[in-house]
Amino acid sequence: MSDRSKLLEVSVWRGTGDEGAYETFQVPARDNQTVLDVVSWIQQSADPSLTYRYACRVGMCGSCAMMVNGVPRWTCRTHVKRVLRDGALQVGPLRNLPVIKDLAADMDPFFDKWIRAGGVHRPSRSRNDPIQQVPPDDPGRVEANKGIECINCSVCYAACDTVAGNPDYLGPAALQRAWTLYNDAKVEDRQAVLDSVSGAGGCHNCHSQGSCTRFCPNELDPLSAIAGLKRASARSFFRRGE
Amino acid sequence: MMLKAHRNHPLWLAYMLHRLSGLALALFLPVHFHVLSLALTRPESLDRFLGLADNPGVKLAEFGLVFLLAVHFFGGLRLLALEFLPWSARQKTLAAASIAGAFLISGAFLLQAV
Numbered sequence: 296m297s298d299r300s301k302l303l304e305v306s307v308w309r310g311t312g313d314e315g316a317y318e319t320f321q322v323p324a325r326d327n328q329t330v331l332d333v334v335s336w337i338q339q340s341a342d343p344s345l346t347y348r349y350a351c352r353v354g355m356c357g358s359c360a361m362m363v364n365g366v367p368r369w370t371c372r373t374h375v376k377r378v379l380r381d382g383a384l385q386v387g388p389l390r391n392l393p394v395i396k397d398l399a400a401d402m403d404p405f406f407d408k409w410i411r412a413g414g415v416h417r418p419s420r421s422r423n424d425p426i427q428q429v430p431p432d433d434p435g436r437v438e439a440n441k442g443i444e445c446i447n448c449s450v451c452y453a454a455c456d457t458v459a460g461n462p463d464y465l466g467p468a469a470l471q472r473a474w475t476l477y478n479d480a481k482v483e484d485r486q487a488v489l490d491s492v493s494g495a496g497g498c499h500n501c502h503s504q505g506s507c508t509r510f511c512p513n514e515l516d517p518l519s520a521i522a523g524l525k526r527a528s529a530r531s532f533f534r535r536g537e
Numbered sequence: 538m539m540l541k542a543h544r545n546h547p548l549w550l551a552y553m554l555h556r557l558s559g560l561a562l563a564l565f566l567p568v569h570f571h572v573l574s575l576a577l578t579r580p581e582s583l584d585r586f587l588g589l590a591d592n593p594g595v596k597l598a599e600f601g602l603v604f605l606l607a608v609h610f611f612g613g614l615r616l617l618a619l620e621f622l623p624w625s626a627r628q629k630t631l632a633a634a635s636i637a638g639a640f641l642i643s644g645a646f647l648l649q650a651v
Contacts, residue, residue: 364542365542365543366542366543367543390543453543454543456544456549502552503548503552503616503619503620504544504548504549504552505549506544506546506548506549508548509546509548509549510543518548522619522620522621522623523623525620525621526620526621526623529621
């Protein structure tokens with residue numbers, strides 16, 4: 296290995312709850328190395344008490360998201376070479392969420408909002424009815440398809456300054472989920488989905504800063520999904536006002 | 538202060554420009570209305586104030602004001618297009634480019650005319 300002697304300066308957030316500080320570790324550099332590899336090396340070779348979360352290591356499960364040099368990322372899909380600054384790296388827990396310990400953020404507020412935004416599927420038919428046919432080129436289906444690859448990693452939620460400024464704001468992921476349901480012909484009461492995201496903390500809180508779309512590792516577009524909800528709720532407001 | 542890494546992209550900067558120009562215009566408006574009201578209450582003070590308008594510094598401030606208005610106006614149009622036009626990003630880029638092109642040509646024509 297050519298890089299055997301090189302070391303990375305990695306500062307990692309250590310602490311429980313609101314308290315903590317960055318601690319620096321020297322980590323051997325490798326030719327091919329992800330940020331998750333670096334964090335794992337620290338936990339396995341330097342300090343076994345380091346707490347962090349991961350599962351699949353291939354960008355499918357959405358559990359290893361962290362702040363890397365101030366930007367939310369899947370650490371498993373981020374090569375160190377792409378983000379290294381002067382041989383140094385800063386790794387912290389996801390922004391906008393409470394910290395459990397070290398790099399593990401408490402995802403509860405994120406999923407609670409997912410449910411508050413009507414994210415639970417309420418079908419229009421029971422198992423006794425025939426399956427509803429949805430043509431793949433139906434405009435609603437096409438719109439919903441753009442958002443269904445979300446794996447709930449919370450990268451968009453951590454990137455959003457509106458979430459940071461308003462703890463009640465549902466956030467990009469939950470709103471995008473609501474947008475896919477609103478466009479899903481199989482959902483029983485789509486107006487109810489719209490109502491649950493049009494009130495306080497809903498889609499109209501979005502300032503269109505676009506950080507969600509900018510940082511989504513799956514290249515989804517929550518910004519446009521939220522814009523869709525804004526259009527739909529504006530239309531529904533004027534229609535009801537008649 | 539350095540811009541935080543997660544804010545370093547064009548849409549966030551456009552948001553901040555829109556917010557700051559809006560705040561600056563909100564500060565300007567009460568002063569503007571006060572000066573206009575002088576026409577009714579104290580015309581001689583208004584004349585004295587308008588005398589200041591020939592000052593180069595005031596000209597520069599007027600440029601700043603028109604700049605703020607333009608930034609805020611086009612920022613608002615941008616938001617309306619972003620949120621109320623269900624177009625693809627490519628379509629919006631093309632629309633913005635054609636409007637910019639139209640401004641360039643008509644602006645060049647205006648400069649020729651004056």
